[in-house]
Amino acid sequence: MGRSSSSRTPTFRRLAALGLAALALIGCTGFQMSGPQSTLLTEGPVARMQTGLFYITLWVTVFIFITVGGVLAYAQLKFRAKPGDDDTPPEQSHGHPLVEMGLIVASTLLLVIIAIPTVKGIAFQEDTPDRENALVVKVTGYQWWFKFEYPELGIVTANEMVIPTDRPVHIELRTIDVIHSFWVPRLAGKKDLIPNRANHMWLQADQPGYYWAQCAEYCGESHANMKFRVVSLDPTDFAAWSQRQLADARTVAAPVAATTGLDAADMPRFQLASAKPAGTEGASYAESPFAHWQMMQAEPTAGSEDAALIARGHQLFQQKSCGACHTVRGHGSMGNIGPDLTHFGARTTLAAAVLDNTSENLHRWLIDPNGVKPGNIMWKQGYVGYNIQLTSADVDALVAYLHSLK
Numbered sequence: 001m002g003r004s005s006s007s008r009t010p011t012f013r014r015l016a017a018l019g020l021a022a023l024a025l026i027g028c029t030g031f032q033m034s035g036p037q038s039t040l041l042t043e044g045p046v047a048r049m050q051t052g053l054f055y056i057t058l059w060v061t062v063f064i065f066i067t068v069g070g071v072l073a074y075a076q077l078k079f080r081a082k083p084g085d086d087d088t089p090p091e092q093s094h095g096h097p098l099v100e101m102g103l104i105v106a107s108t109l110l111l112v113i114i115a116i117p118t119v120k121g122i123a124f125q126e127d128t129p130d131r132e133n134a135l136v137v138k139v140t141g142y143q144w145w146f147k148f149e150y151p152e153l154g155i156v157t158a159n160e161m162v163i164p165t166d167r168p169v170h171i172e173l174r175t176i177d178v179i180h181s182f183w184v185p186r187l188a189g190k191k192d193l194i195p196n197r198a199n200h201m202w203l204q205a206d207q208p209g210y211y212w213a214q215c216a217e218y219c220g221e222s223h224a225n226m227k228f229r230v231v232s233l234d235p236t237d238f239a240a241w242s243q244r245q246l247a248d249a250r251t252v253a254a255p256v257a258a259t260t261g262l263d264a265a266d267m268p269r270f271q272l273a274s275a276k277p278a279g280t281e282g283a284s285y286a287e288s289p290f291a292h293w294q295m296m297q298a299e300p301t302a303g304s305e306d307a308a309l310i311a312r313g314h315q316l317f318q319q320k321s322c323g324a325c326h327t328v329r330g331h332g333s334m335g336n337i338g339p340d341l342t343h344f345g346a347r348t349t350l351a352a353a354v355l356d357n358t359s360e361n362l363h364r365w366l367i368d369p370n371g372v373k374p375g376n377i378m379w380k381q382g383y384v385g386y387n388i389q390l391t392s393a394d395v396d397a398l399v400a401y402l403h404s405l406k
């Protein structure tokens with residue numbers, strides 16, 4: 001045994017060195033944890049506090065690991081069997097009050113080091129600071145999407161929650177069906193939406209930005225497809241956005257004869273103050289989701305839309321019972337089973353952030369919702385239940401209509 005292990009040692013050393021090198025390489029290259037849902041890159045006070053707590057716990061446990069591992073390794077090396085040892089076991093000992101007391105005191109101390117910031121952190125995340133001034137958003141979980149209501153502002157929207165940067169956002173969490181969990185990794189940790197129980201949390205964003213988020217509690221067939229987005233805006237842009245949300249759905253008038261003096265081209269176009277001027281409209285979703293979101297808020301230039309096709313889409317929306325489940329304020333649809341679509345054309349994503357909100361993707365969604373998002377209620381209750389059938393031409397008109405709803 002002794003002979004064979006000594007002949008193997010160089011191989012083991014080489015393997016160990018290789019392992020360490022690989023770890024180091026991962027450490028300095030790929031292992032950045034910088035994805036859009038990373039909890040280590042924080043962009044708000046709540047997430048920052050929670051990540052700080054994570055690091056405190058991490059370093060305490062690393063310390064324990066190294067100390068215990070070190071003592072274990074030392075004992076194994078020092079007391080291992082050597083050639084020529086006889087087989088009699090060493091003298092047995094039992095009990096060492098000083099060591100035992102020392103271990104109890106040390107572990108208590110380590111627990112206290114973790115407990116103090118934990119208790120402080122719990123208090124911090126439970127109490128929305130500056131509660132008077134905080135913006136209230138009521139979040140309701142549905143299988144498999146999120147509704148966002150702003151009771152003080154009278155706004156209802158879905159799947160993309162817009163918040164201002166200058167103040168805390170007090171979030172009330174409810175669910176219409178099963179347990180869901182609200183999670184915006186870069187802004188705050190998870191909190192559950194529980195049936196028949198009001199829950200709350202708060203978060204705040206340091207800067208204007210665009211954040212990935214998702215339901216973090218298994219909630220059925222399309223749980224993995226229940227995502228959402230959070231957009232933070234500076235106060236001026238937020239005010240402009242909320243003004244816009246209060247307006248009824250946009251109606252695209254066909255360009256009328258010049259004699260009436262009224263032309264769609266005369267209508268003021270809506271655009272956020274911070275959005276880049278037209279011409280930079282190439283900002284793709286992949287390059288900069290935030291710039292893309294800002295671009296999506298702007299109305300299309302007058303005359304660039306097919307008013308007849310949009311009108312046909314509007315008609316189909318009502319004929320095909322889409323309005324039984326969806327609200328388009330001002331256009332005669334007041335359903336409340338699915339997301340509010342009054343300003344759907346200004347969203348960057350669709351079907352709870354499963355797809356980017358492009359014409360092709362919206363086409364895919366309307367032709368085959370179940371293929372995009374298995375088991376979803378629009379398909380189960382709507383397409384199957386109401387026997388909704390759409391031709392490709394119908395869908396083209398619906399896409400034009402839905403995208404005109406800026």
Ligand code: HEC
Pocket residue numbers: 143144145158159317320321322323324325326337338339341344347349350351352353366373376377378381382383386388398402
């Ligand atoms: C039975 C109710 C119901 C009917 C009928 C219905 N929908 Fe939906 N719709 C939903 C639900 C529920 C969702 C959310 C699905 C999900 O993401 O899980 C949805 C999602 C959508 C979305 C994506 C919204 C977003 O914020 O991402 C669009 C667009 C849409 N529906 C359009 C339509 C059109 C057009 C019709 C008619 C052809 C229609 N719906 C018919 C219930 C319905």
Ligand SMILES: [Cu+2]
Pocket residue numbers: 141144179180181215216217218219223226
């Ligand atoms: Cu869910």
